[in-house]
Amino acid sequence: MTKKKLSLLSLALVMLLSVVLAGCGDKKENNASSGKEQNAVQNDGTIDASKLDPVALKLYLIGPNQKDLPKVQEEINKYVTEKINAKVDITMIDWGDYSQRMQVITSSGEDYDIAFTSSWAFDYLPNAAKGAFMPLNDLLDQYGKGIKEVLDPRFLEGTKVNGVNYGIPANKELAQQWVWRFNKKYVDKYNLDISNVTTLEDLEPLLKTIKENEPADITPLAVPKGFKPYLPVDFLLGDEIPIGMYLDSKDFKFTNLLETPELKANLNTMRNYYKAGYVREDVATLDGIDNMKTGKWLVDREIIQPYAELGWSRSAGYDIISRPMHTPVIYTSSAAGSMLAISSYSKNPERSMMFLNLLNTDTYLRNLIQYGIEDVHYKKLEDPYIEDLPAMQDSYAMPGFALGNMFLTYLHDGEPKDKWDAFEKFNSSAIVAPTFGFNFDTAPVKTEVASVTNVAKEFIPSLYTGSVDPDEYLPKAIQKFKDAGIDKVIAEAQKQFDAWKAEQK
Numbered sequence: 001m002t003k004k005k006l007s008l009l010s011l012a013l014v015m016l017l018s019v020v021l022a023g024c025g026d027k028k029e030n031n032a033s034s035g036k037e038q039n040a041v042q043n044d045g046t047i048d049a050s051k052l053d054p055v056a057l058k059l060y061l062i063g064p065n066q067k068d069l070p071k072v073q074e075e076i077n078k079y080v081t082e083k084i085n086a087k088v089d090i091t092m093i094d095w096g097d098y099s100q101r102m103q104v105i106t107s108s109g110e111d112y113d114i115a116f117t118s119s120w121a122f123d124y125l126p127n128a129a130k131g132a133f134m135p136l137n138d139l140l141d142q143y144g145k146g147i148k149e150v151l152d153p154r155f156l157e158g159t160k161v162n163g164v165n166y167g168i169p170a171n172k173e174l175a176q177q178w179v180w181r182f183n184k185k186y187v188d189k190y191n192l193d194i195s196n197v198t199t200l201e202d203l204e205p206l207l208k209t210i211k212e213n214e215p216a217d218i219t220p221l222a223v224p225k226g227f228k229p230y231l232p233v234d235f236l237l238g239d240e241i242p243i244g245m246y247l248d249s250k251d252f253k254f255t256n257l258l259e260t261p262e263l264k265a266n267l268n269t270m271r272n273y274y275k276a277g278y279v280r281e282d283v284a285t286l287d288g289i290d291n292m293k294t295g296k297w298l299v300d301r302e303i304i305q306p307y308a309e310l311g312w313s314r315s316a317g318y319d320i321i322s323r324p325m326h327t328p329v330i331y332t333s334s335a336a337g338s339m340l341a342i343s344s345y346s347k348n349p350e351r352s353m354m355f356l357n358l359l360n361t362d363t364y365l366r367n368l369i370q371y372g373i374e375d376v377h378y379k380k381l382e383d384p385y386i387e388d389l390p391a392m393q394d395s396y397a398m399p400g401f402a403l404g405n406m407f408l409t410y411l412h413d414g415e416p417k418d419k420w421d422a423f424e425k426f427n428s429s430a431i432v433a434p435t436f437g438f439n440f441d442t443a444p445v446k447t448e449v450a451s452v453t454n455v456a457k458e459f460i461p462s463l464y465t466g467s468v469d470p471d472e473y474l475p476k477a478i479q480k481f482k483d484a485g486i487d488k489v490i491a492e493a494q495k496q497f498d499a500w501k502a503e504q505k
Contacts, residue, residue, distance in 0.1 A: 448485030
């Protein structure tokens with residue numbers, strides 16, 4: 001679940017969607033609740049499916065297409081027909097294509113019902129603001145009471161746009177925490193002390209040891225061009241754009257981070273690491289790095305969840321350990337990390353909310369859509385554990401975090417039985433960013449945001465990875481960002497934030 005940030009591509013789509021979707025909300029019909037749906041809700045909140053006409057719901061979900069999806073969908077439909085007299089038609093769209101394909105589908109006016117959206121794919125905020133998604137507050141009250149009972153209320157609070165919910169967040173980790181992730185083989189081999197490693201600077205003696213004692217193909221700090229030094233801020237437009245507010249801010253002001261001493265110190269450190277050969281020479285152009293697959297690395301960085309080390313180690317085939325860079329923080333973007341929204345063009349908004357309610361409250365359905373069919377794709381062990389069968393690996397590997405309430409899902413052998421309790425404790429332990437719940441409308445400065453985004457493409461990868469001298473290139477970058485209008489973007493964000501904050505009192 002590393003896809004937590006507004007990418008440069010996403011920002012470009014924001015600009016396009018601002019035009020494409022303008023007035024979208026005006027075109028849709030007002031899907032008022034029908035009497036049949038209302039009458040089907042019983043006193044205990046369950047649905048009497050016999051009172052409902054049959055409907056088919058069209059879903060778009062993120063992830064690669066699965067060979068056995070039709071087979072699983074058939075089982076889903078048997079169950080959902082019993083529950084709410086509905087069937088589902090699921091289309092998977094691969095990670096890299098999802099945002100663009102959904103842009104086309106939405107702009108065409110197709111009357112699909114439910115789609116995955118987030119702060120990093122088919123971006124939630126601009127689409128909600130432009131009317132692509134249906135307002136859900138009333139639907140939640142009528143047909144989604146189970147969701148409100150099981151979901152940490154901060155998920156719904158943090159994803160409101162002008163007081164309105166347009167998506168249902170997945171119940172999972174609410175906070176975000178970056179860690180330094182270590183290949184335990186080298187930590188043990190050199191008896192490296194990682195107990196006090198927190199900052200970028202703290203890594204230096206460890207990186208030096210690996211560089212001086214291991215072959216040249218072992219990368220001490222295994223990061224690609226997307227690497228960013230950790231700063232204790234909430235980024236306004238994702239960490240590609242250097243605008244943020246300090247987490248401990250007392251004046252609640254957005255800042256040009258390129259002008260801060262903290263970032264300059266980090267850039268100098270990365271420059272020293274680059275010159276020492278601690279990162280790959282071509283790091284500024286590396287889209288990704290295959291360190292997990294090859295095992296030829298000491299440390300990288302990642303966002304963690306409770307017990308993530310077990311999953312990383314199982315996936316890599318060797319032991320991985322980690323050290324946190326900071327305490328967990330709840331951002332607006334982390335609350336919106338995985339959501340399902342109902343389309344403004346949906347002809348079945350009530351039944352769509354009933355289906356979303358099942359995904360968040362019904363253990364059988366939630367596990368069926370994620371793990372497939374029992375004894376076909378998995379075998380049940382002692383509760384709550386399952387064992388994957390070959391058919392799951394080969395034909396039905398769904399992205400579990402994108403399918404609703406994760407706390408209902410079975411565990412795999414080796415996972416701690418208290419895994420989901422640990423998630424709840426993780427969420428409870430987090431601090432809340434001062435901007436939590438604030439959603440910046442970029443429309444008034446869309447030209448400047450586009451220009452700033454282009455400048456970021458030019459300077460950020462080379463600067464942040466140490467590939468160029470910050471003494472020479474940081475002043476150039478600062479001036480280019482100013483020429484592109486970064487000060488105007490900051491001023492507009494500050495105006496909107498101040499108005500939003502005044503309403504919170």
